[in-house]
Amino acid sequence: MAYQAKLRVWRGDATSGELQDFEVEANEGEVVLDLIHRLQATQTPDLAVRWNCKAGKCGSCSAEVNGRPKLLCMTRMSTFDEDEVITVTPMRTFPVIRDLVTDVSYNYEKAREIPSFTPPEGLEPGEYRMQQVDVERSQEFRKCIECFLCQDTCHVIRDHEENKESFAGPRFLMRVAELEMHPLDDADRVEAVQSAHGLGFCNITKCCTEVCPEGIHITDNALIPMKERVADRRYDPIVWLGNKIFKRNGA
Amino acid sequence: MASPAGTSPADNPTPSRASIAPRTLRTDRWWLQPLLTTLGLATFVVYATVRSFMRTDYWAAEHHYLTPFYSPCLSDSCVAGSSHFGTPIGELPAFIPLAFLSLPFLLGFRLTCYYYRKAYYRSIWMAPPACAVGEPHERYTGETRLPLILQNVHRYFFYVALVITLINTYDAILAFGGENGFGIGLGNVILLLNVVLLWCYTLSCHSCRHVTGGRLKHFSRNPVRYRIWTQVSKLNTRHMEFAWLTLGTLVLTDLYVWLVSSGAIADLRFIN
Numbered sequence: 001m002a003y004q005a006k007l008r009v010w011r012g013d014a015t016s017g018e019l020q021d022f023e024v025e026a027n028e029g030e031v032v033l034d035l036i037h038r039l040q041a042t043q044t045p046d047l048a049v050r051w052n053c054k055a056g057k058c059g060s061c062s063a064e065v066n067g068r069p070k071l072l073c074m075t076r077m078s079t080f081d082e083d084e085v086i087t088v089t090p091m092r093t094f095p096v097i098r099d100l101v102t103d104v105s106y107n108y109e110k111a112r113e114i115p116s117f118t119p120p121e122g123l124e125p126g127e128y129r130m131q132q133v134d135v136e137r138s139q140e141f142r143k144c145i146e147c148f149l150c151q152d153t154c155h156v157i158r159d160h161e162e163n164k165e166s167f168a169g170p171r172f173l174m175r176v177a178e179l180e181m182h183p184l185d186d187a188d189r190v191e192a193v194q195s196a197h198g199l200g201f202c203n204i205t206k207c208c209t210e211v212c213p214e215g216i217h218i219t220d221n222a223l224i225p226m227k228e229r230v231a232d233r234r235y236d237p238i239v240w241l242g243n244k245i246f247k248r249n250g251a
Numbered sequence: 252m253a254s255p256a257g258t259s260p261a262d263n264p265t266p267s268r269a270s271i272a273p274r275t276l277r278t279d280r281w282w283l284q285p286l287l288t289t290l291g292l293a294t295f296v297v298y299a300t301v302r303s304f305m306r307t308d309y310w311a312a313e314h315h316y317l318t319p320f321y322s323p324c325l326s327d328s329c330v331a332g333s334s335h336f337g338t339p340i341g342e343l344p345a346f347i348p349l350a351f352l353s354l355p356f357l358l359g360f361r362l363t364c365y366y367y368r369k370a371y372y373r374s375i376w377m378a379p380p381a382c383a384v385g386e387p388h389e390r391y392t393g394e395t396r397l398p399l400i401l402q403n404v405h406r407y408f409f410y411v412a413l414v415i416t417l418i419n420t421y422d423a424i425l426a427f428g429g430e431n432g433f434g435i436g437l438g439n440v441i442l443l444l445n446v447v448l449l450w451c452y453t454l455s456c457h458s459c460r461h462v463t464g465g466r467l468k469h470f471s472r473n474p475v476r477y478r479i480w481t482q483v484s485k486l487n488t489r490h491m492e493f494a495w496l497t498l499g500t501l502v503l504t505d506l507y508v509w510l511v512s513s514g515a516i517a518d519l520r521f522i523n
Contacts, residue, residue, distance in 0.1 A: 014267045067276030067383055087276050092383075095267035102269075131471035155379040160391045161268075183469050200395035203372045204365055207382035220457070220487065224365055227403075228461035235403040 002027045003082050005035060010089040011047070013098045019087065026077050032088065033061055033072035036100070048099035056213055059147030063100050064089045069149040069211045072100075091152040107148050110168045113196065114175055118187035134183040140221060141178040143214045144171065150208035150218060156201045167198035170208035170218050177222035180229065194230045199223070274385030281381035285374035292371065295498045302505055303348040308512040309333065309505075314429040316438045316518075317422045318508040319445065319501055321350050322415075335425060336418075353415045360408035365457045366494045368402060406458040416453050420446050434523030441507050445500040452493035455486035 005026035008019050022043060024035045033051055040047045052058040054073045061072040066087050080086055094102035119128075151169040152158065168176075176197060180189045193199045204227075208218045216222075232239045275281070302309075302320050309321040310333035317324070317333055324333045326340040329349055348354055361367050372378050379386040394402050423442040427433055453459070464480025467473055486493075510516045 010269055010271065012269065017270050019271075064276065064383065066278045069383055084278075087278075089271055089276060090269045092268060092271065096269040131469075133470040133477060134468075153382050155386055156391060156393060158383070159379065159386050159388075163391065181468065198395075200400070201391070201393035203368065203378060203393050203399075205369050205372050205379065205382075207379070210382050224457045225461060225465050228406075228458060229466060231403045231406060232461075232466060236406065 006085045008087040030077045032075040048101045050101045059145035062147045069153045093152045093158045110172045119184050120186045137181045138178045141174050149211045153207040153211045167201045174222040177226045190229045190233045285380050288370050288374035308509045311512040315426045316508045318505040324349050356411040360412040363402050363405035366491045409458040416449050435521045437519035445504040448497050452497045455490045460487050
């Protein structure tokens with residue numbers, strides 16, 4: 001059954017903006033992005049919204065619905081009451097360009113700061129066979145669609161703009177973990193994850209995990225294991241002594 | 252169209268971000284979880300503190316039930332029979348709990364536990380109180396400096412917690428032999444349940460997951476450790492549940508021993 005849904009959408013740019021109220025037709029089976037498109041088609045042709053696949057796989061339509069970081073295309077209208085006001089705002093952590101579109105270049109800058117995959121020197125293609133068990137952990141992190149909702153919700157940068165310089169955010173700490181756990185990666189990433197990428201800022205409150213539309217266990221499987229590896233290196237004299245005695249460098 | 256929450260750039264601390272004044276636009280009861288967490292943790296802390304200093308009714312002599320809050324009891328101040336490892340320590344002044352050797356480590360284990368950190372950072376320190384809800388602090392440095400950098404010692408507390416859980420297990424086994432020989436009562440069931448859940452909590456710890464196999468880069472070269480890591484990982488997904496369940500069973504166990512020991516109730520016996 002169609003009904004008139006109450007939408008409250010943030011409209012503006014970097015200089016100013018406000019929440020504006022609209023009534024938009026909603027039909028059975030629709031998602032919030034459908035209503036934003038209908039709003040664009042019928043009332044506000046200049047409303048800016050970034051979107052692409054409408055299938056939860058491109059990570060373009062990230063925004064905040066009723067204050068919670070969500071993909072607009074994966075937020076079903078059936079999860080709201082018909083008389084409920086649905087507030088749609090751009091991601092708070094990033095500079096706004098216009099309406100629901102934000103400038104996420106911070107994330108690309110942080111991505112560039114991470115040294116790329118580093119296989120052992122002299123290893124030719126085909127010379128190494130990886131076991132499935134060795135790459136399983138890294139594979140979970142490859143599900144990331146780079147919607148940056150985890151970055152948006154992380155209070156380290158959401159509430160403290162000044163931390164952006166020294167904190168890479170959960171998405172890129174997870175990227176470091178992906179490479180660190182890869183059996184063929186030879187680079188030493190443990191020191192850098194703490195000193196250069198700011199792992200110490202993370203207080204493992206798990207908001208990144210809560211908002212991940214891919215269901216990646218960012219905190220438990222990437223951030224905490226990296227914290228433990230840092231503890232091995234920096235804060236555990238027994239591990240340090242064992243590494244010295246047995247001349248081991250990872251296993 | 253109306254503009255119910257319009258703001259000017261002056262209201263916005265970071266002008267290039269969208270100017271949205273409220274600290275959150277969440278409409279759900281986001282404050283409920285931190286509130287319940289605070290109440291739950293406070294209840295346990297108050298109960299455990301009071302009981303640890305009471306020094307009475309911690310040993311049910313007839314059935315050999317010893318509450319975990321007084322284990323191991325190693326001083327001359329302990330009541331007869333409750334010292335399963337002798338009394339190498341003399342009398343203790345009243346301001347020192349009888350289990351002073353284990354309680355600080357158990358407290359440290361839970362304080363530095365990755366789950367509890369999440370719980371109290373959110374609910375007590377409010378950094379953040381809930382996801383996408385603005386925190387009240389002007390600056391935030393996380394666990395990069397003292398004192399919070401000390402959270403990295405969690406693994407040492409884990410090692411000690413393993414030993415203490417072994418001691419609790421020993422206490423629970425000894426409780427099957429009361430003054431009348433072998434027997435099973437409701438107290439045994441409670442002590443055993445508590446110990447099983449303590450093992451689940453301790454072994455599901457993230458540091459345990461790391462030291463058993465998580466630190467490896469090549470699981471295929473270490474099949475035994477991989478298998479152990481797999482099992483610990485399964486437990487680890489329920490670490491939060493075990494964290495709360497063990498708080499409950501610790502209180503339940505202590506309360507039961509307290510009631511039986513003080514004579515307020517009689518132990519429900521199944522065998523002997």
